[in-house]
Amino acid sequence: MDKEARFALAVSWIRDADGLLITAGAGNGVDSGLPDFRGDAGFWQAYPPLRDAGLTFQQIANPAGFARHPELSWGFYGHRLALYRNTTPHDGYARLLQWAAGMTHGAFVFTSNVDGQFQKAGFDPARVVECHGSIHAMQCLEPCCFRSWAADDFIPDVDVSRCELRNALPRCPYCGGVARPNILMFGDWHWVSAATEKQQAALTQWLGQVKRPVVVELGAGTVVPTVRLFSERMGQRIIRINPRDFSIPESMGVGIQQSALGGLQLLDAQRKLIE
Template sequence: MTSSYQHHATLVNYMYQSKHTVILTGAGMSTESGIPDFRSRSGWWKDIDPLTVATEEALHKNYDLFHEFYSARLKGLGDIKPHKGHFIIAKWEQDGLVQSVATQNVDGLHHEAGSQNVDQLHGSIHSFRCHDCGMKGVKQQFLEKESCSNCGGHFRPNVVLFGEALPDDAWDSALFHIQKADLVIVIGTSLQVYPVSQLPRMTSGKTAFINKEIGSEQSFFDVTIEGSAGEALSVIEQLLNS
């Protein structure tokens, strides 16, 4: 029996023992669907300083650049679909093995795959509002650079920009579930972005970490599995059904 297999089997045992399991996902959860991550050599930030585009300052002072970046991200999602890992997580929720999903991703793929109880910690790129007055907008208004009919302000996606607070409802719900959890499974995130990086340390339950790269900073997890999200979740699903 390989060490890798033992780690998968250990996590399966944790899942069977847990009465309340939470999954926390990051950009690495969506890369298998064709969405770039942020920090890898092929990620969103390879040629762009995020502090020049993903901030309130950019929205106010260089709206053209802000608009160009988020329009490209939106158009890039046009043919993107959930991968097998998203569907496995949704199935686990339906089967009662997972009680909640918290995600840093704004792409909506967990919802599309069928997950119901999803806390979108960094918002959603599929909903829009006027940045100045908060009036609800639609995708076409943003893409066409329409001004807000209420105040003349700029429309923006409902994503959390650098320096902005996380949505209270999503954060409070995720924190509630994680503090209640017997098991927290972290998938596809480097845990470098505060405050989400602190969530796995806020549980008294078991913790698991699934990622393509495992660093020394992940040593506090009870079990770690190195590999892609879809592959790791497929192995776990097979073990659950064996």
């Protein structure tokens, strides 16, 4: 199928759908200026002190680090928290909201991103599944209980030259122990998944109502294929937008070789041409 035919088919699915399922990986945030940590080189470019310490993304994004050196772990996650709080979602989010507004059942989001950008862009928080958790929530490091809480009151003060937290470590309000982000990390047996389980239940209920869903997959990679595999379980009308890993069997959907924002802009322009 040539490029023109792929776009035409994708637009026809969007126009016919009664529900928009958005599935998004780290590549979706790149157009907002967020790093995706693709490989050690990209990660170390974003965090030179961790390069100097010889720490990989897998080593710092690991609960063991909080027990070993919590100030360093919170330096990394505190910097990310501040970054995500200060980031403006790219224009593609607004276009997705416009598409969903014309559909009977609106939109639902399934994302491996922990940045909270969909909620910040105006998506209903009750219609977002964060399958790896959220940096905007915390839990006990132990954990002492199966609870999480909002990180709103925590304002990290990070020494970026050392990637270390300078202010007091956040604490668990239930036991007083060290708190950590409510994120599924590498080698993580203590992630508190209650919030994500509640989100998943809401998505299941929504899917039961939608008769003609269209899936728009944005920036989902193959290294951690959670989002891609989820998309492929959702039916045969998947629009996979990715600058590199865009291939998909024609029996499942269409692939568009673009960044998340670029693909959404092109689809939106095509959609408006035939209105």
